[in-house]
Amino acid sequence: MPVEQQARLDPYMAQIITYRKSGLSLNHIIGCPLDCGYCVRHFWGDFEHKTPQLLCSTSDAIDSLLTHPAFRPSTTPIQLFNKATDPFLPGVKPHLFQVLQALDAEGLDNLVLIITRFTVTAEDMAMLERLRHLRLTLLFTYSGITDPRIEPIAKSTITTTSITTACAHKSRTKVVLYWRPIVPGWNDQPETLGHVLTVGRQADAIVFTGYYHKQENDAYLRDLGVPLPYSEADYHRRKIMPAELDKRVVTAWLESGITTPLFRKTSCGVSYAHQVPDYNGHWGVRELCDICPVKQRDLCAADYHDPDRTEFEAVLADLGYTSEYLLDEGRIWTHGLGEQRRYAIQHTLRHQIWELDQPHMLHAHGRSLTGHQPSDEELQQFNLIRQQFETAARFDDD
Ligand code: SF4
Structure with a gap:
């Protein structure tokens, strides 16, 4: 062309x-x-x-x-x-x-x-x-x-x-x-x-x-x-x-x-x-x-494991990325990394890496919310995660 x-x-x-x-x-x-x-x-x-x-x-x-x-x-x-x-x-x-x-x-x-x-x-x-x-x-x-x-x-x-x-x-x-x-x-x-x-x-x-x-x-x-x-x-x-x-x-x-x-x-x-x-x-x-x-x-099931901070940071370092993140009972939340970097980490760890601004909701995983209205409880849980993330990020800044 x-x-x-x-x-x-x-x-x-x-x-x-x-x-x-x-x-x-x-x-x-x-x-x-x-x-x-x-x-x-x-x-x-x-x-x-x-x-x-x-x-x-x-x-x-x-x-x-x-x-x-x-x-x-x-x-x-x-x-x-x-x-x-x-x-x-x-x-x-x-x-x-x-x-x-x-x-x-x-x-x-x-x-x-x-x-x-x-x-x-x-x-x-x-x-x-x-x-x-x-x-x-x-x-x-x-x-x-x-x-x-x-x-x-x-x-x-x-x-x-x-x-x-x-x-x-x-x-x-x-x-x-x-x-x-x-x-x-x-x-x-x-x-x-x-x-x-x-x-x-x-x-x-x-x-x-x-x-x-x-x-x-x-x-x-x-x-x-x-x-x-x-x-x-x-x-x-x-x-x-x-x-x-x-x-x-x-x-x-x-x-x-x-x-x-x-x-x-x-x-x-x-x-x-x-x-x-x-x-x-x-x-x-x-x-x-x-x-x-x-x-x-x-x-x-045999392959799956939740990485700890040491493992997660080693993967970030290997790929040359930096990010705020929250490890929350098996969920890995990041913010601002961008899709392309998240997928590189995801494929390295064979573990889902999520973005705080694009939350995944139960049964709507990776899909639009049309036909998957999240419950009040799910929305509440997500708000709690957002608060935890912001607190953790502030803590990390200190
Ligand atoms: S993650 Fe996918 S391939 Fe693995 S058990 Fe679930 S549906 Fe099957």
Whole structure:
């Protein structure tokens, strides 16, 4: 992409490496023709950018990833092309394979997440299976949406064919059916839930989640005449997945008899597939774990521990961060660190690291509060934590 065009990009879109909840994320190609109506690129004014373009060379991007201050061999989960394109588009795939081969040649065994809804062939799978070290997961976004205004690709069988192909040829590569977004009225009818579960039958895991409801994609979808069950009052930085909808999805899965495990969190599905404890430490948010296989719960439970101040400060020092924090009966509260730093700590400790200004509430964990109204008691408890945090911070200043 020409330099002058890059200079006009939203700063977030222009960032080649960002640290996200699911991993350190490499995105040196932006642009996508698939036109999913709910696409997050609406948020950064990049939706009209349809042709994938390089922001830098792939070898420079690989260097930037490996020299990123928060990158740690084995520990840091990696995501490739998950912000602004689809990694299996014809113009992107050669770069995806170049990155994978380069990382694998370094002997790195980090978890690598690749999210796609596009064509994955038997030859692609053969290439992925030749990797020797990386622990790779393909996450196929598939939601059973049939309205082509919301997902033009829904008119085809591209995604379901790719899932079948990937499942037929996988061995060391793991496959997750990424069931998102689930939105009332779009794809929550019992037959649609049943259909998606059937598609996930061959996968290693199914991960379900909701929809980012923000002004930008709301305006786009309403212009197309797409009905949305949420209002302006529901705009939120987190995805919407009301408790009632969560319950219906879980019930549909239980009643389906499908044995593929179901997860609420991406990292849980990926960790399960690779038989490791959840790298985001969701075991500390136990209400998420009620649907998880017993063997995986045992793995997470055995791995989980609450760090003390010495351990926490050692991790801060290793990453070069400073922060006010409060260790409160297993909860770690920070303030002002920023998402990217919090996730680096979280993945190092495999323990949730929370931000005081964006509290997590029971059963709404990591989700918008639409459909999860916190009780007075929960709000009161949180106010107490805020007071404790401020007192501890004052104490530390002394
Ligand atoms: S036990 Fe809980 S934290 Fe671990 S993978 Fe299962 S759902 Fe996630």
